[in-house]
Amino acid sequence: MAYYSPSRTLAFTWHRQPVPGLPPERTSTYGSGREALYALARYLGPTGTVLLPAWAPEGVFQPFQLAGWTIVFYPLDQAGAPKTAELVATLQERPVHLLVLIHYFGQRQATEKILNLLPPTTALLEDWAHTYPTATWPAPGGQHWALFSPNKLAGITDGAWLVGPTVLPLPAHPVARRKVGYVFWRLIYLVATSVGVRTALLRGFCLRVAGFTYRKSYQLLLRQTAQPGPVSGVGRWLVEHLPQQELVERRLEQATYYHAHLNQPRLRSLLGEVPTHHPLIGYPVWVADRAHFEAYLAQHQIRGQVFTDSWWFVPPAETEKFAESRVLLAHHFLLPINQNMDLTAVAAIVRVVNGYRGPAD
Ligand SMILES: Cc1ncc(COP(=O)(O)O)c(C=O)c1O
Structure with missing residues (x-):
């Protein structure tokens, strides 16, 4: 029986290619996204205040915590977009040095709108960890930063890119x-x-x-x-020989296919529109009874993804303030998108998903 999963697998071509879209004179390469964020926090100051979305992974929370920064959360709506009125109020309460905007699932957020809300002393970090750079990727300008963690989509061991106004110096640790x-x-x-x-x-x-x-x-x-350390030699080789075009094209066409062919009333797409430039980590949907849906898919050898473990750091006393972000955590589900699948595989997944009957049916 065929098996469908988002797991990354090894793939390489023999000719080396640069990563598209990254300006080399402004890109720092680290072993992982969290090392890059820790290095950024250290570079921006001995301490500071960072605004994180309420639904944030450990890989974003922990670097600022370890760097001794004050972490304040802002709320998201049920599709993962910042709630702007609350964000403005939070920005007015205290000086903020950095705001992290996560482009959840690889879906582009309204960056311009957020930039317009920021005081000149607050820098923006766009977190693109759920996508892969392309030739048309809009690199940040001014004092702003962007992060990629390509091993979330590609079958590589390690490596992350931090793009900003300058290249950060790599501390000279011996390789641990x-x-x-x-x-x-x-x-x-x-x-x-x-x-x-x-x-x-x-x-x-x-x-x-x-x-x-x-x-x-x-x-x-x-x-x-x-x-924070550099990418390993193995990681660098795997990135340089990655079939990048195939990764981007297959992921884009699979998202488009899901969007056009899913007609399951028990699911709601979490995409505002089908992305044409940014490949997605998975196809995000909202599902009422996720455990039931996952068990149904598992019977058909389909495995998706959820971001729940180590994705909630809001203190219990504040959880009520972030009810919608909590709903997103509890109800999102990512159908598999993977460059190692073709459209026939995605069509088979769509047929199974469209045939789903909820627990109450
Ligand atoms: C949105 C997002 N940003 C950043 C990170 C951290 O990246 P890395 O796992 O490469 O340290 C993660 C990890 O889960 C993530 O999901």
Whole structure:
């Protein structure tokens, strides 16, 4: 039986290509997104105040926490866009040095609108971790920054790009042993997922290995945050030889296909429009009973993604203020988008999704 999943797998071409859209004179390359954010916090000041969306991953929260910054949250609506009236009020309450805007799922947020709200002393960091740069990607200007974490979409071990007004100096740490360990476990993870998606006979075993190596590598990644280092040689090679055009084109065409063919009344698309430039990490939908929907898909060998573990740092006393962000956390689901699938696979997923009956039917 065919198996559909968002897991990244190994793929390379023999000729080297630069990453499109990134201005080399303004791009700093780190091992991971969280290392880049920690380095940015340190560069901007010994301490400061950062505004984060209420639904924020550990990889964004932890760097500012470790750098000793004050973290204040702002609310999102149920599609992941900042609630501007509340954001303005929060900006007026105190001086803010940096605001993080996450382009959730790879969907472009209204950056211009947010820039217009910011006082001149507040910098913007656009978090593009859920997409991949393209030739038409709008690099930030002025004192603003942008982050990519390409291993979320591509089968590479490590690497992240921070684009800003300048290149940041890389601190001269010796390469930590945990960094070598991280790359090692990630490589095994990628081999396991690559074999697992292709070979039904070994799938169960490969998925167990992938789960184990993913957890191992993530523990080491967490411990690396406050020691920002460069991308590994393996990571650099994999990025330079990545079939980037295929990654972008397949992801765009799959999102378009889902958008045109899903007709399941129990789901609501979380996309304002179909993206034409930014590939998506997955196709985001809102579903009332996510556990029921996931179990149904699993019967058909379809695995999606949810962002729940380590994505909520709002203090319990403030949770009520962020009710809509909490709804998004509880009800979003990402249907698989992957450059290792073709449109026939996406059509098969769509047929299964359109045939879904909710728990009450
Ligand atoms: C939106 C977003 N930004 C940044 C990060 C951090 O990137 P990395 O995992 O490369 O440290 C993550 C990680 O989950 C993320 O989801």
